[in-house]
Amino acid sequence: MSTIRLGLAGTGRIGSSHAETLTTLPGVDSVIVADADAQRARTTANKLDIDFAPDIDALLAADLTGLIITTATDSHPELITAAVDRGIPVFCEKPIAADILGTLAVVERVATSTVPVQIGFQRRFDAGYRAARKAVTSGELGWIHTLRATTLDPAPPPADYIPRSGGIFRDCGVHDFDIIRWVTGREVTEVYATGANRGEQFFADSGDVDTAAVVLHLDDGSLATVSLSRYNGAGYDVRLEVLGSQANAIVGLDDRAPLHSVEPGYPASHLPAYPGFMDRFHAAYVEELATFIEVATGTRPSPCTPAEALEAFYIAEACEQSRHAARPVRMSEVHR
Template identity: 40%
Template sequence: MAIATETLRIGVLGVGRIGRMHAELLERQVPGAAVSVVYDAYEPVAREVAARLGVLAAETAEELIAAPEVDAVAICTPTGFHVDQIIAAAQAGKAVFCEKPVSLDLATLDRALTVVASTGVPFQIGFNRRFDPAHAAVAAAVADGTVGEPHIARITSRDPDPPPLEYARSSGGLFLDMTIHDFDMARYVVGSEIEEVYARAAVRVDPAIAGVGDVDTAVITLVHENGCLTTIDNSRRARYGYDQRVEVFGSEGMAASGNPLGHTATVSTATGTSSATLPYFFLERYIPSYLREWQAFVHAVSTGVPPAVGPRDARAPLVAGLAAWMSVREGRPVKTAEVTA
């Protein structure tokens, strides 16, 4: 299903931190796209963003979805609203972009994906790291056979600081709000679905996190359908900055992506060599990938090509995240088939 329009007019639901970033990129830096309407449950924020971009502010989410000047809906609201908004947008014939995760519950997610499938609207899930040029180069080196058969993959994902406790209470916890990106990245760079998850987790950063039923430190081992083994390590606090690294070792070689530094200068003296620190905030690292993500969405919607990161990619990482929580609770490896049974 292609939406034939010279400029894809996008309504942005939720213009908090991530939604505001998306709206500003779409309005100013993505050819072929423009923001037409915004909505936020906190009306002053919606009015402020709308005035800055020179667009309309809807009074309700339903009004934005139904607006004739909206061809596609970007869902950047809290996770609990995603499913109903996806269904409403799909039934209105609007293309859908949704931030991750779609839902914390598999049956609820499947309800939304069933409507997406029945209406045939384009759907893309917001796993922006797939569009990072360095990570994409690793995936390409595996896909084209450069590194041979993948044997081992390693993913490091460490945030500079933990999120507020209020966020942790409703986010689904580390495996569903943070590691979910890494589960998708594992599938992407290895080129194979996850068959088994074994997770060990602890509270090593902030004891208060245990009080909301979450963890802040984890090591996860994955077994892929093609036999590749992946390890993921997560921490909510890396004092040195935002740490994101991916490596795939194969029968013919290795491909890896590292962290960009704040700048490229180094200082060398008799006491050693120093360089700039890592970016401290995820937006500093991933703005180029967000732009590429939107460019891919606009191209898919305008040409009728299925988005590269679609319904299957919304579901599989959630399954892996739920399997990780089950693994921690039960102290054993968990087959992803157990979650979907």
């Protein structure tokens, strides 16, 4: 069996977590990390007792089985193409690029190569979302009439993150848009989105909103709503309700969901709410990276290609246009 040597670019919060996960996965012989901040990469390497590369070029030259990219968004296109040009399979956290044109350029470049690329939409690997997808595809729910998705963060990110985040639809809602497509197997045809700011001024200063509501029309006539907020002080609340003519499936409704019933006699959960996405989706991240090892070693195809990720990004783009124009936007208006 060939040696599995994985490189990881970017040792911030999620990168360091991924590096630790990689050290626990069966079959991984070695992990090497690099970062634009060389000292940060060295610190992560020392903590995990793994290898360290002084820069990204050295990392790419390290005879890698696969590369995991968790760097800042503006570096994703260059790193993806650099790895693919070297024949190195890639896992890249979303988004592929900061805008549609940049994303299209990467999608078109990757399409000319046989090197696999997997984009990180971890909800596809969560047990609850997988069960919901199975319930839809099996027909046990009947025909679907409504989906309700929420992504509600307990507290906003730092102020300096917002101007480079791409906005709430591209940064936050894109996960909901991807998972609605994946669970239902349907395409979005039209969106209407609106937003509001009642929190910190830095959201408005960046042209963003801290709370948003979206209505999606799907190509089978079903409707989906998506609720987004940076200020859900009760805790991290991520759910999906799939409502059918015969039954329903609800993801994220467990004892750690930050929901408080005021119905008399209804028992409150004794467990703390999820503090954030890293805790809520820990098992999904582990499964996602284990799957990438299979992709990198050629035993399965990419479960989320750049072309798939582009479709979710198109929906986010349509939402942004809808919010600014205060009107519904057809997906045909943003597709290129």
